[in-house]
Amino acid sequence: MPPGGKGRECSESCLDFLTLQLVQHYRSQLQGPSQQAALDAVGERVGRQLAERYSRDRPPLTEALEVMKWLCKEFWGEVFRKGVDNLRTNHRGTFVLRDTQFRWLARLSQNQMPAQMGQPLPAPIPKNELAADYLILPCAIVRGALSQLGLECNVTADATSLPQVDFTVVLASAAAGGGGGAGGGAAGAVARR
């Protein structure tokens, strides 16, 4: 095992435990920044640092689409363990990244309470609600990575069909230009894996 970081490995559960604890810590804080603000800040820093490391040895990406393809394949593969399954864009600055098996939420369980004798099982929490807190960090990581590569953007995630998660990236230039909209419907497929 080489000391000093490069190529070092640790168990996947280390990161699981840490991110879970991060969410719980900031959920229970009554003072200080909101959960959203704190996790945003933590994730963006990580995204920036990772993007810098992963893209160090490659020529600069100039086109937004090139950056997005790199994000879906290389970056996603490193951080979330597999590439994005489907990337769609409306060619006006909105991108929808679909990961059909989003690794970080793979172990989220919908039934919070064990079944009680003679009682009906409590209604499961809606998937999107359940996942919301745990998606703040991944969204922030993606935003940080894109910003490191020169794309300021807004990232949201939709987990209504867990374990599938759709990430929507809206570039700041598109939002400002008014050309963006939420035009997921008009999106054309540009890359399939």
Add this chain to the structure above:
Amino acid sequence: METISAEIFTLTYGSMVRQLIADYEDVEEVNKQLDKMGFSIGQRLIDEFLAKSKTQRCSDFREAAEKVAKVGFRMFLNTTAAVTNWNAEGTECSLILEDNPLTDFVELPEALSQLKYSNLLCGVIRGALEMVNMDVECTFVRDVLQGDDVYEMRLKLLSSSPETYPFKDDD
């Protein structure tokens, strides 16, 4: 165990510590929070440890400390600790880490010289051992980031209550 590149874990930890420093603006409080967060992690992590390490029940604290150092650190962080400096009663020892993945890429500015950067580890050990009925105290006494040559955690057994039959259900 599934493994990942430790870089992501290390950077996420670093970013979290930075956030805590910004939140609390008090190094002592950050040390405390890291320990507390580690404690919760340890309480959960012990399940995975017991399920995947296939180790036998530890007969005493000495054996438990060895397991933490040799099996636990290897399993989760892919490094090992040495267990030394036992007191005569066998209730206190030191875990020596020469290689600490948490501190890759880390240097502390002078203003944070009192920060126990890796304090989460102490909490994890405390939390995990508590779940197997050992109350321990765990603190960093040497830290490479503070100029020492190794990382040393002092582990002290406060009390242990071996489970007796019939086992009680957890409430």
